Amino acid sequence: xxxxxxxxxxxxxxxxxxxxxxxxxxxxxxxxxxxxxxxxxxxxxxxxxxxxxxxxxxxxxxxxxxxxxxxxxxxxxxxxxxxxxxxxxxxxxxxxxxxxxxxxxxxxxxxxxxxxxxxxxxxxxxxxxxxxxxxxxxxxxxxxxxxxxxxxxxxxxxxxxxxxxxxxxxxxxxxxxxxxxxxxxxxxxxxxxxxxxxxxxxxxxxxxxxxxxxxxxxxxxxxxxxxxxxxxxxxxx
Numbered sequence: 088x089x090x091x092x093x094x095x096x097x098x099x100x101x102x103x104x105x106x107x108x109x110x111x112x113x114x115x116x117x118x119x120x121x122x123x124x125x126x127x128x129x130x131x132x133x134x135x136x137x138x139x140x141x142x143x144x145x146x147x148x149x150x151x152x153x154x155x156x157x158x159x160x161x162x163x164x165x166x167x168x169x170x171x172x173x174x175x176x177x178x179x180x181x182x183x184x185x186x187x188x189x190x191x192x193x194x195x196x197x198x199x200x201x202x203x204x205x206x207x208x209x210x211x212x213x214x215x216x217x218x219x220x221x222x223x224x225x226x227x228x229x230x231x232x233x234x235x236x237x238x239x240x241x242x243x244x245x246x247x248x249x250x251x252x253x254x255x256x257x258x259x260x261x262x263x264x265x266x267x268x269x270x271x272x273x274x275x276x277x278x279x280x281x282x283x284x285x286x287x288x289x290x291x292x293x294x295x296x297x298x299x300x301x302x303x304x305x306x307x308x309x310x311x312x313x314x315x316x317x318x319x320x321x322x323x324x
Contacts, residue, residue: 093289097154106289148292210259
C-alpha cells in the first residue's frame with residue numbers, strides 16, 4: 088500500500104498530508120506568507136503521527152500550480168529536497184484539480200433525482216485582473232477536465248452549453264461580477280473561500296502513482312500558466 092507525502096502551498100493556505108488508500112493525516116493552516124516557516128514542521132508532525140519516516144515513503148506529491156508564484160516555488164523546492172534525500176519519485180498534481188476533487192468528495196452531493204453529472208469550476212485569483220480556471224465534470228468519484236486549464240480575464244470565462252448548475256469554488260469568484268451574464272447564471276453554488284489542500288493532492292497522487300505518472304526530483308517544476316512575470320524590476324535596482 089503506497090504511502091505518499093503531499094504538500095500544497097499554492098494559495099494563502101498551507102497544508103501537508105500523509106495519504107494512503109485507507110488513511111489521511113493532514114495539517115492545514117490559513118496563514119498567508121508563512122508557508123516557508125510552516126512547511127517542514129507540518130511534515131514532521133504528520134510523519135510522527137503516522138509512525139513513519141522519509142525512508143518509508145513511496146513518493147512525494149505537491150500542488151504544482153497554478154497559483155501564487157512564491158507559494159508554488161516553496162512547494163516544489165520542499166518536494167525536491169525531501170525526494171532527493173531518499174531518492175523518491177515526485178508526483179506533480181494540478182492545484183485546480185485538487186480543489187475540485189476535494190470539493191467533490193467532501194462537500195458537493197448530487198441531489199437525489201438530479202439528472203446528469205455535477206459540474207465544478209475551480210477559479211483562482213491570478214492577479215493582474217485575470218483568473219486561473221478549469222472546468223470539471225464529475226463522473227462517479229472521478230473528474231474529467233473539460234477543455235484545459237487557462238489564465239484569462241474574467242470576461243472570457245465561459246461554459247459549454249451543457250454545463251448547468253455549476254458549483255464554482257475559489258478566490259477567483261471575487262471577479263464574478265465581471266464574468267459574462269450567461270456564466271453567472273450557470274453558477275448555482277459558490278464557495279469563494281475554497282482552497283486546494285494537501286489531502287486532495289495526495290488522493291489524486293495515489294492514482295497518478297499507480298499509473299506511473301511520476302517525475303524525478305529534478306523535474307518537479309511548478310506550472311504557472313502565465314509566461315509574464317507579475318512584477319518588474321525598479322529602475323536602478
